[in-house]
Amino acid sequence: MTSPGRTERLVLPGVLTADQAAATVRGIVAIQRPDGAIPWFTGGHLDPWDHVEAAMALDAAGEHERAEAAYLWLARNQNADGSWYAAYSYADDPAGAHATPGDRGRETNFCAYIAVGVWHHYLSTGDDAFLDEMWPHLFAAVEFVLELQLPGGEIAWKREDDDSHPNEALLTGCCSIYQALRCALAVAEQREEPQPDWELATGRLGHAILRHPERFMDKSRYSMDWYYPVLGTALRGPEAKERIESAWDRFVVPGLGVRCVEDRPWVTGGESAELALALWAMGESDRAVEILASIRHLRAEDGMYWTGYVFEDDAVWPEERTSWTAGALLLAVAALGGDEATTAVFDGGRLPVGLVEPPAHGCSCV
Template structure:
């Protein structure tokens, strides 16, 4: 990959958010994120660590939000070149090397997220040729994922390395898949290729997330299970607000950020930024900005962000600055600053619903 383009500073000026990032800081973070990308388009967590398809896609979305469209396109081309014959990707690749997968499991939410990134890139660029190239990739990924949908609508969370399906479902993962299905339906509608089976699947999945918590493994100690049904757009309106209010005091540490898991005294940048984005989706922008301001203590001199901070010990942990932490922050800032493609993929009224299950949310 080439170096970040000379005009990057002008483009990242739109990511300046008072109290959170200056234009210069935004440009520094984008350049640091871009520097993690390999020449083949892969974006690992950090150089020398592994790549997973979900976080790789999130990083590509952040690059698009910053105007680095060629870099984002290269990340999607990496996915297109290395998709497995069954429509999946492996859960982890050492340093983004497709020849060196280190986890041969195939996780459904990891695989589905290509649809979110593809639609986001198209909205950011208007590149119809890109959408044509990615359509078979998105189609195969969705079909892989829906083969693990359970009778109750929830999505089994992975296939083991030997192909054995895991029926157990994760609320966070299924919520993410629901957003991805809606983006995939947007791609299909734009191409004039209706997918009624996907509409049925999206309706059943949304109903399961909204109405049937018993269909998912109990991960309620994790903040992602708290906010992800809101972040994904599956919950909106009073129910979404009530969910956020119900978990606020449990997960939010004033002035520090969001706990990853209770009761551990550990706040994490990625979860905090994702919560901020979820808050924006329900109209709580001031709260979102406060959360993003709170996690600036995680910002490092290189423009990246430490994954987390153990505040009981006043220590950054783990000792890593991940691409996906910076990406989550940039996407939250982009939504708050008015970036329309980012807003469109996270806003409930901007995506196809699937078949209405009669459930007002």
Template sequence: MTAAIPEALLLDGVLDAEQAAATVRTILADQRPDGAIPWFTGGHLDPWDHTEAAMALDTAGRHDAAEAAYRWLTENQNPDGSWYAGYTHPADGGPVVVSNSAKETNFCAYVAVGAWHHHLSTGDDTFLEWIWPTVRRALDFVVGLRLPDGPISWRQDEDGTAPQEALLTGSSSILHALRCGLAIADHLEEPQPDWELAAGRLGHAVTHHPERFLDKDRYSMDWYYPVLGTALRGDAAAERIERDWDRFVVPGLGVRCVSDRPWVTGGESAELALALWAVGQSDRAVQILRWIRHLRHEDGSYWTGYVFEDDAIWPEERTTWTAGALLLAVAALGGDHATVTVFGGDQLPSGLVVDDCC
């Protein structure tokens, strides 16, 4: 018997109850018995996309499956608080294999976003107390790789070295994670002044110093992630959205992954919709979600992308994180409390206020 789908996941022209339930089932079908959520059965897993899919399961009321995903994270966390950048989960159910032994900081930080979202979805203080050591170790690892001018190095290599380089997209996501981590710390009365300082300095860098990050301007994620990651709101967010709208948005199809390629992707489109909702542009958000119905498979999953010059699906894979991003965007538009709180940002601690003199 199919569990009832929350009304927040019903959006005219995007998902009805049957369609939403089918999409949720596709994520559950790819989730392994140990809780891991790879991109697709037998495919790659990274901790960030795994967490995004778990959050989507919470929006559908599948808190048991989401908690299993967080249990996987706790059981596979490295002693230093990190996770590896890539794992492979064989389709035959064999043991997990590390496929990328680098440690990407935004991947490691995102557990804080998922943990706070799960707590807001369930009200389960026992869960929050249980996962707190995992979150604390993860954010301590990430904050330990901050650079002198506020950003955080985007990865630690296998030999333990970290480049003195930061990514705007990744740093925006880390800022969001630090703010969620501070919300958890406040709830548990476990002050984290080092995180407060790191969040303040990182937020200042994202908002005021784009020159401190590697130039990835051709990627749409660098365009909208300062908004999605809660760094920009108000006029600054609206100006950023308008500045590159025509460069990345393909009317009727969705959002380009990169500005110079004829390729729209479902994940970027859904994430942009979520960012648009966060800054009061819900009509645009709904429009984009309706556009990407052409990426929906008959089983309820979503293709990763579409090359419109060739009229071709590419790559030929349907990913749990694409479905997850869409469910989260719909949930925000539908008023789901946890999703609204986490991505709206107004109720998240902002960290210490800093400027270039501090």
């Protein structure tokens, strides 16, 4: 059982006490299955990205064995091509440990995110044996993702079950992949196994994110497209500040949190906690704390957090307390509290940046 003593690093005045943090961690632990899987909620489905986010929250809370079990679940369930399916269910085997693929698409940002989790776990534990065990799985995942890099540097968002893929990229997904590639390069450096192809691919992707918004599908009504260039470590400094200020009033509902979609009266805990992480990464910790404090109304009696709230109807919706919402909040609190592993993967200052291709025609622009 998680004790308040193990979650002292997750204390944040106005947001979480040690007892409250311990209750939230226990909530994620209660959802985790015996085989290490962390579905959205008990009886719900699992997706690889949110599974990793919840595992990272467990590491931030000192639950390293449980986090490792989550990564070993990924190792056991990885496809031969290095990917994972977009969704898994235990509905056909509720008492057992057999996960059945649901959505058999293979989303690139879902597959890449193992690199963020593995590097975070290593920084949390210093476990070289874990890094050795996970390296082949991380390597295969990155290779799968980079097979879908398009000529402009952006990465197609999924491969279909028939192996086809759309020549379309999502900004949010690519920003997440950019962070993941930087973490993958950090793992490679730690293992003294240089990956020059990864370095070039990372540089090309970062350039596309920063300088070529036209290469991505227009999803600007979603708040994630607004803050993910910052959260994914691509954007820093005055440009990050300008981007966040440009749409603050479109997405932030004072006292309630962050809208998921601009034209919907719906604030969500996950997006709010992620924005708080982005604000922290920009050096705006006070505003980050304000955002986290604004979603206290989403906290349930068991310490978990409701996914969202429709403020025009004064209604919680959907009626789900998700592991990844709790995980995002714990990671934001961990960063604000100075947890070394969490700050390292979200600040980005100590992560490799890759190589940018030489500009054409002697241009010196970035």
